Amino acid sequence: MLEIKNLHATVEGKEILKGISLSVKAGEVHAIMGPNGSGKSTLAQVLAGHPAYQVTDGSVTYQGKDLLDMAPEERAREGVFLAFQYPVAIRGVTNAYFLRSAVNAVRKARGLEEYDPIDFLDVLRDKLKAIGWDDSLMNRPVNDGFSGGEKKRNEILQLAVLEPRLALLDETDSGLDIDALKTVAEAVNRLRKPDNATVVVTHYQRLLNYIVPDRVHVLAEGRIVKSGGRELALELESRGYDWIKPEAVVA
Amino acid sequence: MTTIETQVAQPYKYGFVTDIESEVVPPGLSEDVIRIISEKKGEPEWMLDWRLRAYRNWLKLTEPHWANVQYPKIDYQAISYYAAPKKKPQLESLDQVDPKLLETFEKLGIPISERKRLAGVAVDAVFDSVSVATTFGAELRKHGVIFCPISEAIREHPDLVKQYLGSVVPHNDNFFAALNSAVFTDGSFAYIPKGVRCPLELSTYFRINASATGQFERTLIIADEGSHVSYLEGCSAPMRDENQLHAAVVELVALDNATVKYSTVQNWYPGDEEGKGGIYNFVTKRGKCAGKNSKISWTQVETGSAITWKYPSCILQGDNSIGEFYSVAVTSRRQQADTGTKMIHLGKNTRSTIVSKGISAGRGQNTYRGLVKIMKGAEGARNYSQCDSMLIGDQCGAHTFPYIDVRNSTAIMEHEASTSKIGEDQIFYCRQRGLSAEDGVSMIVNGFCKEVFRELPMEFAVEAQRLLGISLEGSVG
Numbered sequence: 224m225l226e227i228k229n230l231h232a233t234v235e236g237k238e239i240l241k242g243i244s245l246s247v248k249a250g251e252v253h254a255i256m257g258p259n260g261s262g263k264s265t266l267a268q269v270l271a272g273h274p275a276y277q278v279t280d281g282s283v284t285y286q287g288k289d290l291l292d293m294a295p296e297e298r299a300r301e302g303v304f305l306a307f308q309y310p311v312a313i314r315g316v317t318n319a320y321f322l323r324s325a326v327n328a329v330r331k332a333r334g335l336e337e338y339d340p341i342d343f344l345d346v347l348r349d350k351l352k353a354i355g356w357d358d359s360l361m362n363r364p365v366n367d368g369f370s371g372g373e374k375k376r377n378e379i380l381q382l383a384v385l386e387p388r389l390a391l392l393d394e395t396d397s398g399l400d401i402d403a404l405k406t407v408a409e410a411v412n413r414l415r416k417p418d419n420a421t422v423v424v425t426h427y428q429r430l431l432n433y434i435v436p437d438r439v440h441v442l443a444e445g446r447i448v449k450s451g452g453r454e455l456a457l458e459l460e461s462r463g464y465d466w467i468k469p470e471a472v473v474a
Numbered sequence: 475m476t477t478i479e480t481q482v483a484q485p486y487k488y489g490f491v492t493d494i495e496s497e498v499v500p501p502g503l504s505e506d507v508i509r510i511i512s513e514k515k516g517e518p519e520w521m522l523d524w525r526l527r528a529y530r531n532w533l534k535l536t537e538p539h540w541a542n543v544q545y546p547k548i549d550y551q552a553i554s555y556y557a558a559p560k561k562k563p564q565l566e567s568l569d570q571v572d573p574k575l576l577e578t579f580e581k582l583g584i585p586i587s588e589r590k591r592l593a594g595v596a597v598d599a600v601f602d603s604v605s606v607a608t609t610f611g612a613e614l615r616k617h618g619v620i621f622c623p624i625s626e627a628i629r630e631h632p633d634l635v636k637q638y639l640g641s642v643v644p645h646n647d648n649f650f651a652a653l654n655s656a657v658f659t660d661g662s663f664a665y666i667p668k669g670v671r672c673p674l675e676l677s678t679y680f681r682i683n684a685s686a687t688g689q690f691e692r693t694l695i696i697a698d699e700g701s702h703v704s705y706l707e708g709c710s711a712p713m714r715d716e717n718q719l720h721a722a723v724v725e726l727v728a729l730d731n732a733t734v735k736y737s738t739v740q741n742w743y744p745g746d747e748e749g750k751g752g753i754y755n756f757v758t759k760r761g762k763c764a765g766k767n768s769k770i771s772w773t774q775v776e777t778g779s780a781i782t783w784k785y786p787s788c789i790l791q792g793d794n795s796i797g798e799f800y801s802v803a804v805t806s807r808r809q810q811a812d813t814g815t816k817m818i819h820l821g822k823n824t825r826s827t828i829v830s831k832g833i834s835a836g837r838g839q840n841t842y843r844g845l846v847k848i849m850k851g852a853e854g855a856r857n858y859s860q861c862d863s864m865l866i867g868d869q870c871g872a873h874t875f876p877y878i879d880v881r882n883s884t885a886i887m888e889h890e891a892s893t894s895k896i897g898e899d900q901i902f903y904c905r906q907r908g909l910s911a912e913d914g915v916s917m918i919v920n921g922f923c924k925e926v927f928r929e930l931p932m933e934f935a936v937e938a939q940r941l942l943g944i945s946l947e948g949s950v951g
Contacts, residue, residue: 275898294905295902295905296905296910299907305906307903311903313900313904314921315920315924316920316924321907321917324913324917325904325907326908328909385907
C-alpha cells in the first residue's frame with residue numbers, strides 16, 4: 224500500500240530525513256518510534272504533503288501512485304489521513320460543518336453524492352455510536368477552546384468519519400491521560416480493517432499496549448536504525464533510546 | 475512554493491460599463507451648478523436654499539486628513555456633479571425603463587421584477603444620480619409606508635423632509651457631508667408610520683456608471699413610534715482608471731420604541747493590482763435613537779472601494795435605546811479602509827454593541843477607528859466592543875484606534891481585541907482533510923466573520939459570503 228524509498232526531506236534548508244525506506248502493507252499497523260528530533264513527525268508531515276517541507280530525494284508510492292506528486296488535498300481524497308500532533312483551531316466553524324465539508328470534498332472527488340446537512344447528521348450519529356462517543360464536540364468550533372485531550376479525540380473522530388485507507392497518527396498519545404488514551408486507542412482499533420493501514424508515530428511505548436503494531440521502526444537522526452516486532456517497543460521502554468546509535472544502521 | 479500569497483488576482487466582476495446616453499453637467503462646482511441640479515430635480519425654493527447654505531459652509535471647511543489612508547489630492551472642480559440616463563424613466567412602470575438599464579441591473583443580480591416579491595424586497599435602484607425604479611410602491615403604500623426616491627419625497631412629502639433632513643447629519647457636519655448636502659442628486663427616502671412593521675425589506679441599489687462623475691446620494695429613513703424597518707443597501711461601479719468620488723450621507727431616525735436595521739454590502743470597484751482606479755468611498759452614516767427604547771442596528775460588509783472612510787454611528791438619545799454596529803471590512807490589492815463607528819450615549823440605560831472584523835490581504839491596509847462616548851446624563855450606560863483583525867500574507871496591515879470617553883462613573887465598558895493570521899498550518903489542516911486551499915481560506919474567513927454575517931438578512935448573508943470569497947480569491951495559491 225505504501226512504499227517509501229530513500230526519502231530525503233529538508234525544512235528551511237536543513238535536512239531532517241536522510242534516506243528513509245519503509246514498506247507498509249494493507250491491514251498492517253506500523254509504529255515509528257524514536258527520540259525527540261529524530262524526524263518522526265517530519266515523516267508524517269511529508270507523507271501528508273505539508274508545504275513547509277521539501278523532498279530532495281527518494282520516492283513514495285501509495286496504492287501504485289506517486290504520492291509526492293499529489294497536492295495535500297488530493298492525498299486526503301485518496302484516503303491519506305494525518306491525525307495532527309497539534310491540531311489547529313478554526314473559529315466560528317462548527318466541528319459538524321467542518322467535517323461535513325471535508326467528507327463532501329472527499330466524496331465529490333470519488334464521484335459519490337455529497338451529503339446534505341440532514342443526511343450527514345445521521346452518518347455522524349452512526350459513527351459516533353460506533354466509537355462509543357457522544358456528540359458534545361460537534362457543535363463547538365473546530366478545536367477552539369478544546370482541551371489537549373479533546374483535540375486529540377477530535378482527530379480520531381475525524382478519522383472515524385473520513386474512513387481513510389492510510390491513517391498516520393502523529394503523537395496522538397501525547398497529552399492524554401490513561402483513560403483518554405484507552406478510549407482513543409479503542410476507537411482506532413475498531414476502525415482497523417484488512418484493507419486499511421495505520422502508521423503510529425510515538426515517543427512512548429504505552430500507546431502500543433493498546434494499539435498493537437505489527438512492525439516497530441526506530442528513527443534516529445533521520446534514518447530508520449532498527450526495525451522489529453512488537454518486542455522492540457518493549458525493549459525501548461526498558462532501555463531507552465541511547466543504545467541505538469545511527470552507526471548501528473543495518474544495511 | 476508556499477501557499478499564502480497569490481489570490482487577489484480575481485477580476486472585478488461588476489466592472490462593465492453600460493452604453494447608455496446620459497446627460498452630464500460639465501465638471502466643476504459653483505452656486506450655478508447647484509442651481510442647475512436643484513432645477514433639474516424640480517425642487518422647491520427651500521431645498522435650494524438649504525443646498526446653498528451647505529455649499530457656503532463647505533467652502534469654509536477643509537478636507538479631513540486624520541484618517542489612516544493615503545491618496546492624491548482630489549480636484550473638486552474636475553468632477554461632474556450630475557449625471558442621469560437621458561431617457562427620463564417613469565417611476566411606476568418598469569416597461570418604460572430603458573431596457574439597457576434593466577439589463578444592467580439584471581447583470582448585477584438585482585432583478586427589479588416580480589421575482590423580488592418572493593424575496594420580500596422592495597428595491598429602489600439609483601443609476602448614477604437618478605433613481606430609476608422603485609418597486610412595490612403601491613404595496614407599501616397600503617401600509618402607509620413611504621418608500622421613494624428622495625427627489626420625489628422633497629416634492630411630495632416636504633414636511634417630513636424639512637423636519638428630518640439634516641437633523642442627524644447637519645449640512646455643516648463635516649467636509650464630505652457638506653459637499654453632499656450641496657450637491658446630492660438622489661437617494662432613497664423611507665417613512666414608516668406609527669406602529670407599522672414594514673411588510674417588506676426595503677432595498678436600494680447604487681450604481682455609478684458615467685465616468686468622471688461623483689455619486690452623492692442621500693438617504694433618509696424615519697421610523698415613527700413603535701415601527702420596525704429593515705433596509706438593505708448594495709453598490710457597484712464599472713472599472714475605470716481614474717478614481718471616482720462617492721460621498722453619501724445616510725440619516726436614520728428612530729422614535730419611541732422603533733427599530734431600524736440598516737445593512738450594507740459595499741462592492742464598489744476597488745482599483746487594480748497596482749492601486750490604479752477605484753472608488754473613494756467617503757461616507758457619513760449616522761442614526762439617532764431619538765425616542766425611548768428605540769434601536770438602530772448597522773451591519774456592513776465592505777469589500778470594495780479603493781479607499782473607505784466610513785463610520786456608521788448611533789446617537790443614543792432616548793432612555794434605554796440600543797445602538798449596534800456589526801462590520802466586516804476586507805482590504806486586498808492596494809485597498810485602504812478606515813472604518814468603524816461612534817456610539818454616543820446620552821440617555822439613561824443606553825446600550826451599545828460593536829463587533830468589528832477587519833481582514834487584510836495583498837497590500838491592503840485596514841483600520842478600525844471607533845469612539846464610545848458616555849455623556850454625563852447617561853446613567854447606567856453599557857458598551858461592549860470587540861475588534862478582531864485577520865491578516866492574510868505578510869504585506870498587509872491592520873490597525874486599531876479605539877477611543878473611549880466616559881463622563882459618567884456608572885458606565886460599564888468592555889473591550890476585546892484580537893489579531894490573528896491565517897497561517898500555513900491552518901490551510902494545511904483544511905487541505906489534509908480534503909478541502910482545496912481556496913475552500914479552506916473561505917471557511918476560515920467566514921468563520922471569523924460569523925458574528926457579523928448572522929446579523930445580515932438571509933439573502934444578503936449569502937451574497938456577502940460569496941463576495942468575500944471573490945475578494946480574497948488569489949490571496950492563497
